[in-house]
Amino acid sequence: MAEYETILVEQRGGVTLVTLNRPQALNALNSQVLVDLIAAFAAFDADASQGCAVLTGSAKAFAAGADIKEMQSQGFAEMYASNFFAGWENFTRTRKPVIAAVAGYALGGGCELAMMCDFILAADTAKFGQPEIKLAVSPGMGGSQRLTRAVGKAKAMEMCLTGRMMDAAEAERSGLVSRIVPADELVEEAVKTATTIAAMAPLAVLANKEMVNAAFETGLAMGVQFERRLFHGLFGTEDQSEGMAAFVEKRAGTWTGK
Numbered sequence: 001m002a003e004y005e006t007i008l009v010e011q012r013g014g015v016t017l018v019t020l021n022r023p024q025a026l027n028a029l030n031s032q033v034l035v036d037l038i039a040a041f042a043a044f045d046a047d048a049s050q051g052c053a054v055l056t057g058s059a060k061a062f063a064a065g066a067d068i069k070e071m072q073s074q075g076f077a078e079m080y081a082s083n084f085f086a087g088w089e090n091f092t093r094t095r096k097p098v099i100a101a102v103a104g105y106a107l108g109g110g111c112e113l114a115m116m117c118d119f120i121l122a123a124d125t126a127k128f129g130q131p132e133i134k135l136a137v138s139p140g141m142g143g144s145q146r147l148t149r150a151v152g153k154a155k156a157m158e159m160c161l162t163g164r165m166m167d168a169a170e171a172e173r174s175g176l177v178s179r180i181v182p183a184d185e186l187v188e189e190a191v192k193t194a195t196t197i198a199a200m201a202p203l204a205v206l207a208n209k210e211m212v213n214a215a216f217e218t219g220l221a222m223g224v225q226f227e228r229r230l231f232h233g234l235f236g237t238e239d240q241s242e243g244m245a246a247f248v249e250k251r252a253g254t255w256t257g258k
């Protein structure tokens with residue numbers, strides 16, 4: 001297993017658990033975190049023994065944002081020329097599912113990173129926010145777009161304009177997180193959920209992720225058409241024959257990933 005500077009990576013059966021590990025900066029996302037996460041998630045995607053990942057932080061902070069100290073001295077020319085933050089697009093290209101397990105602060109880039117994952121499980125201690133306006137800037141890793149799609153314009157606009165944080169209960173009510181779990185059970189519950197996903201037929205997992213994501217990129221008719229075509233495609237797999245035979249024969253299916 002590769003070693004990284006800013007994250008810890010371990011495999012628990014078919015689940016890759018990635019833990020952000022910059023406690024001195026509340027897991028603020030600097031360029032090294034980006035480099036480490038891209039490498040770790042590329043390795044996860046390429047490893048056929050791994051079916052789902054969990055991305056988590058510490059009890060105090062999932063991540064308190066992009067690293068303000070790293071950005072502080074940057075000007076427009078450097079930011080624009082380097083297309084600062086564009087590298088995060090690579091994280092969203094991870095093909096297998098990634099669950100964000102969020103305890104404590106998920107602020108700015110931390111909230112945006114959680115929203116780049118496929119769904120968020122929140123500890124009852126989780127706090128979400130886009131406080132960049134207080135620094136006289138704005139979200140830059142997709143927050144204004146993903147938060148608005150997740151919770152609607154009213155809450156997203158209020159949060160971006162005031163920097164107000166949302167607690168776990170409000171985040172669940174608003175559709176930002178799938179479920180709330182007690183903080184001390186968060187990682188265990190996320191790994192359990194990921195284990196359930198990792199046990200599914202691998203091609204069906206990829207197809208389900210792709211089609212739900214298509215809902216963000218397309219209109220309804222195109223999205224439904226995309227879903228139907230992927231659904232048809234799954235009928236070309238060995239695992240579909242096995243899955244349906246297993247149901248009829250009242251036994252568990254075993255998957256080949258073909």
Ligand code: CAA
Nearest residue numbers: 024025026028064065066067068069107108109139140141
């Ligand atoms: N960047 C760099 N360092 C950070 C950081 C960040 N985003 N957030 C916290 N830290 C550092 C602090 O500077 C501090 O370091 P020192 O001990 O060296 O002073 C350490 O982490 C602990 O933080 P605090 O002492 O502030 O802890 P606290 O418990 O008093 O407060 C907090 C916690 C409310 C989360 C507070 O740290 C905070 O407000 N952090 C910044 C949140 C923020 O503005 N995030 C948005 C960043 S911009 C962005 O993300 C742009 C984008 O769109 C991607």
